[in-house]
Amino acid sequence: MHLFKNTDKCQALFKNVHTNPADILCKKSLKTFSSFIKLESFKLATDCRVIIEKSYKLENKPKKDVDMQIYVCVKHVPDTAVNIKVTGKDSFDESVDFVINPYDEYAIEQAVQIREKEGGEVIIVTVGKEAALKTVRSALAVGGDRGIFVKTDAHFLDSTLVSQAIKKVIEDDGTPDMIFTGKQSVDAEGMQVHYRLAAGFDMPIASDVAAFSMSDGKVTVEREVGGGTREVIEMSLPCVVAATKGLNEPRYANIPSIMKAKKKKVAQFDIADMGLDSGSDGAELNELRPFPDKGKAKMIEGTPAEMAEELVKLLKDEAKAL
Amino acid sequence: MANIGVLIETSDNEVKKANFGVISAARGEGGNEIFGLVLSSDAAPCKEAAQEYGVQKVVGVSAEGADIGSSPDLQASALADATEHLGIDVLFGLSSAQGKDLLARVAAILNAPLVMDCVGVNLTENTVTKFHFAGKTYASIKVTGNRWVCGIRPNAIEARPAPCEAEVISHQSAVQDPGRMKIREIKKGDSEQVDLTEAEIIISGGNPMASAENFKILYDCAEVLGAAVGASRSAVDAGFAPHAIQVGQTGKTVSPKLYIACGISGAIQHFAGMKTSKTIVGINKDAEAPIFNKCDYGVVGDLFEVVPALTEVLKRG
Numbered sequence: 001m002h003l004f005k006n007t008d009k010c011q012a013l014f015k016n017v018h019t020n021p022a023d024i025l026c027k028k029s030l031k032t033f034s035s036f037i038k039l040e041s042f043k044l045a046t047d048c049r050v051i052i053e054k055s056y057k058l059e060n061k062p063k064k065d066v067d068m069q070i071y072v073c074v075k076h077v078p079d080t081a082v083n084i085k086v087t088g089k090d091s092f093d094e095s096v097d098f099v100i101n102p103y104d105e106y107a108i109e110q111a112v113q114i115r116e117k118e119g120g121e122v123i124i125v126t127v128g129k130e131a132a133l134k135t136v137r138s139a140l141a142v143g144g145d146r147g148i149f150v151k152t153d154a155h156f157l158d159s160t161l162v163s164q165a166i167k168k169v170i171e172d173d174g175t176p177d178m179i180f181t182g183k184q185s186v187d188a189e190g191m192q193v194h195y196r197l198a199a200g201f202d203m204p205i206a207s208d209v210a211a212f213s214m215s216d217g218k219v220t221v222e223r224e225v226g227g228g229t230r231e232v233i234e235m236s237l238p239c240v241v242a243a244t245k246g247l248n249e250p251r252y253a254n255i256p257s258i259m260k261a262k263k264k265k266v267a268q269f270d271i272a273d274m275g276l277d278s279g280s281d282g283a284e285l286n287e288l289r290p291f292p293d294k295g296k297a298k299m300i301e302g303t304p305a306e307m308a309e310e311l312v313k314l315l316k317d318e319a320k321a322l
Numbered sequence: 323m324a325n326i327g328v329l330i331e332t333s334d335n336e337v338k339k340a341n342f343g344v345i346s347a348a349r350g351e352g353g354n355e356i357f358g359l360v361l362s363s364d365a366a367p368c369k370e371a372a373q374e375y376g377v378q379k380v381v382g383v384s385a386e387g388a389d390i391g392s393s394p395d396l397q398a399s400a401l402a403d404a405t406e407h408l409g410i411d412v413l414f415g416l417s418s419a420q421g422k423d424l425l426a427r428v429a430a431i432l433n434a435p436l437v438m439d440c441v442g443v444n445l446t447e448n449t450v451t452k453f454h455f456a457g458k459t460y461a462s463i464k465v466t467g468n469r470w471v472c473g474i475r476p477n478a479i480e481a482r483p484a485p486c487e488a489e490v491i492s493h494q495s496a497v498q499d500p501g502r503m504k505i506r507e508i509k510k511g512d513s514e515q516v517d518l519t520e521a522e523i524i525i526s527g528g529n530p531m532a533s534a535e536n537f538k539i540l541y542d543c544a545e546v547l548g549a550a551v552g553a554s555r556s557a558v559d560a561g562f563a564p565h566a567i568q569v570g571q572t573g574k575t576v577s578p579k580l581y582i583a584c585g586i587s588g589a590i591q592h593f594a595g596m597k598t599s600k601t602i603v604g605i606n607k608d609a610e611a612p613i614f615n616k617c618d619y620g621v622v623g624d625l626f627e628v629v630p631a632l633t634e635v636l637k638r639g
């Protein structure tokens with residue numbers, strides 16, 4: 001009887017098993033096991049039995065019976081209603097309200113709707129400071145099944161590092177059928193973690209997605225490209241989908257769902273312990289400066305016709321805007 | 323001396339005007355070799371416009387045996403390949419719908435740092451400026467690495483001509499389309515207007531527009547102004563306007579030369595998306611509306627009277 005817990009060990013063992021048929025006890029999910037076999041193009045010897053711990057299902061099931069794993073990347077950001085007070089060279093007053101990044105709400109909702117229809121699980125992944133755990137719970141309260149939280153000690157991180165951290169925890173956790181994100185965060189507005197994830201996993205990606213459907217193992221999305229125009233894109237699974245407003249109507253959490261979310265499992269890691277190396281290349285925040293509002297307006301008075309006349313004159317002569 | 327690439331966007335075979343600011347930014351302090359990358363087997367039609375702003379080599383980037391327009395995967399791989407082949411150190415482009423998608427794909431393939439939506443560039447120090455929290459704070463970002471990618475917000479950097487004589491070359495890439503995504507269809511929007519982020523003038527309507535039909539007075543005015551029409555979230559949520567034209571922290575972030583807000587109160591989320599506009603006009607019937615405390619010109623009046631009057635004055639020229 002062979003036992004394996006992770007794919008590395010499995011690989012070593014499997015080479016052996018391949019030539020010496022034996023039973024295998026798999027500590028990972030059946031899904032991980034089947035996709036591993038597929039990935040490595042191993043064939044099971046006919047008299048080899050695979051025993052999945054707990055479920056004790058024999059042999060590798062065809063993929064369609066395997067539960068979907070949908071990962072949703074969710075960022076903890078300051079509420080859009082708050083003013084940002086710059087406090088140091090590159091920091092701001094973080095005592096303000098923080099929320100789920102608004103675009104990520106559409107991502108969560110889409111993932112939850114897919115699970116409700118197709119089964120499977122929705123796993124929330126958040127990289128952020130200690131306080132971001134609250135956002136993981138908020139995401140669990142609107143339908144996430146469990147969470148993965150990577151703790152960091154800075155609010156602004158290099159996007160390459162963030163995507164590496166997300167990739168690592170997803171890889172160690174399971175086999176993604178889909179990864180959902182928002183099209184951008186509303187704080188740093190890096191607009192790239194989803195693209196880096198897609199490249200890292202070698203998956204197709206569509207961003208700014210405002211409509212989504214799925215059939216026959218393919219997804220069809222509508223991507224907003226400006227001026228109201230949309231590209232209809234078909235992608236194979238697994239894939240990355242980055243949501244924008246209009247994709248769906250995110251649900252609200254209610255008291256029972258918030259209570260339930262408190263009991264859901266959240267695996268926690270510290271980014272410092274993950275052995276990531278994003279190299280020396282990167283983009284780092286150097287300085288944050290307030291960007292003040294314009295002051296009081298120059299008021300224009302008179303009848304509508306007079307005001308229009310005066311405004312055009314000012315825009316031409318004074319502001320040079322026309 | 324560095325090799326600087328600029329991804330040049332075209333529309334109906336013409337170089338989009340918004341590229342000129344990007345090329346100007348890419349020139350930096352001068353002394354660099356500027357490559358203009360055009361996704362087409364024939365870059366010649368772009369030569370004249372590109373050289374006017376200092377592009378020395380206009381490069382047609384294509385894919386061997388495939389239509390480069392057929393898939394973003396293919397476009398990105400070909401661009402990444404051209405970037406490496408030409409020894410490009412910094413690749414610039416527009417932070418437009420196409421640029422945001424392609425530049426991010428290229429940066430991911432090259433595993434190079436990327437800063438999107440920049441409003442300032444310093445190529446001597448490898449720093450860029452952009453906004454964080456939409457328009458609430460300015461951020462200065464330091465980039466390290468031999469090769470990086472930078473998206474410039476349309477209209478943010480002034481176009482400065484620097485005529486030269488360009489050479490047209492082509493780069494045919496042997497990359498393959500992995501065939502995992504296909505653009506099935508392009509659904510044209512109702513409006514023919516340019517993407518808001520690229521517009522030089524925007525006139526926006528808020529909640530009091532009260533219906534989609536009423537937006538016509540804004541479109542009429544926009545036509546004379548050469549402007550694009552925007553909307554507040556209240557107007558979008560009420561169904562008066564499509565989300566594609568929502569301005570704000572959860573809509574489009576814009577920096578036009580002129581922004582005219584009609585019946586918009588001045589909520590923080592709306593301002594986050596347009597406060598970086600050079601000139602802001604507020605038209606509001608409430609003299610106490612918050613917008614008047616943070617714009618350049620204020621007109622107190624009913625937008626249904628003021629906007630048509632404005633259109634009339636503009637028509638007269």
Ligand SMILES: Cc1cc2nc3c(=O)[nH]c(=O)nc-3n(C[C@H](O)[C@H](O)[C@H](O)COP(=O)(O)OP(=O)(O)OC[C@H]3O[C@@H](n4cnc5c(N)ncnc54)[C@H](O)[C@@H]3O)c2cc1C
Nearest residue numbers: 528529530554555556570571572585586587591592607625
């Ligand atoms: C998470 C989140 C994200 C958000 N993101 C955005 C965003 O991206 N963009 C955005 O715009 N908002 C956003 N909002 C909403 C924002 O807070 C405001 O509610 C919204 O901007 C208000 O829109 P408004 O000014 O059109 O409407 P109102 O607040 O209803 O203001 C209407 C104004 O028009 C004036 N008025 C009324 N009638 C007339 C008339 N006939 N002529 C002239 N003036 C008239 C009134 O005096 C008033 O000042 C967001 C909110 C949240 C919570």
